[in-house]
Amino acid sequence: MSATSVANPQSGSSDSKTDESPEEKVTARQGSAGKKEALLRQPVSEDGADVHRLINRCPPLDENSIYCNLLQASHFADTSVAAEVDGKLGGFVSGYLVPQRPDTLFVWQVAVAEEGRGMGLAGRMIRDILSRPGCAQVRYLETTITPDNEASWALFRGLARKLGTECKESVMFDRERHFKGAHDSEMLLRIGPFDVEAQC
Numbered sequence: 640m641s642a643t644s645v646a647n648p649q650s651g652s653s654d655s656k657t658d659e660s661p662e663e664k665v666t667a668r669q670g671s672a673g674k675k676e677a678l679l680r681q682p683v684s685e686d687g688a689d690v691h692r693l694i695n696r697c698p699p700l701d702e703n704s705i706y707c708n709l710l711q712a713s714h715f716a717d718t719s720v721a722a723e724v725d726g727k728l729g730g731f732v733s734g735y736l737v738p739q740r741p742d743t744l745f746v747w748q749v750a751v752a753e754e755g756r757g758m759g760l761a762g763r764m765i766r767d768i769l770s771r772p773g774c775a776q777v778r779y780l781e782t783t784i785t786p787d788n789e790a791s792w793a794l795f796r797g798l799a800r801k802l803g804t805e806c807k808e809s810v811m812f813d814r815e816r817h818f819k820g821a822h823d824s825e826m827l828l829r830i831g832p833f834d835v836e837a838q839c
Contacts, residue, residue: 729755779831
């Protein structure tokens with residue numbers, strides 16, 4: 640299970656259920672008439688299967704079991720976000736507060752479907768998580784990215800600029816030591832410190 644990889648599905652591929660009230664949804668609008676809208680909301684367990692399909696259609700994201708996606712959409716719902724585009728799941732970010740370091744949000748995966756392109760959706764989803772009451776103490780954001788994933792590097796470096804802070808890079812999981820040559824190294828990107836209330 641790779642931590643974070645920002646991806647859009649290949650041409651020709653794309654992919655919600657919620658018991659939440661409209662008040663619990665955050666509407667992110669593009670502005671001008673005729674543009675698509677994205678509804679950002681906390682996921683529910685019923686989203687798990689849709690998350691699984693979305694990630695499977697977003698190479699190079701590592702596919703997880705549907706059970707893992709169900710846990711992301713339930714146990715980790717407070718630190719994850721679902722984005723509905725035209726009534727379908729068009730984006731998903733999963734994350735969690737690092738055990739013993741509640742000031743650090745670890746972003747696990749970022750997936751944006753074809754219909755969510757061009758909306759700045761990935762960054763908006765991450766900032767939505769950071770703005771929640773449960774992340775009020777968060778001062779650092781961490782994620783891992785493979786060296787060749789230019790989209791992910793650009794996303795998180797851009798986020799660091801918006802948060803007015805710096806990035807530090809190191810190897811978290813090494814290609815040979817941890818993956819036995821079967822997967823590229825996962826580089827840890829640590830962003831912070833930052834003040835979410837002042838920046839998001």
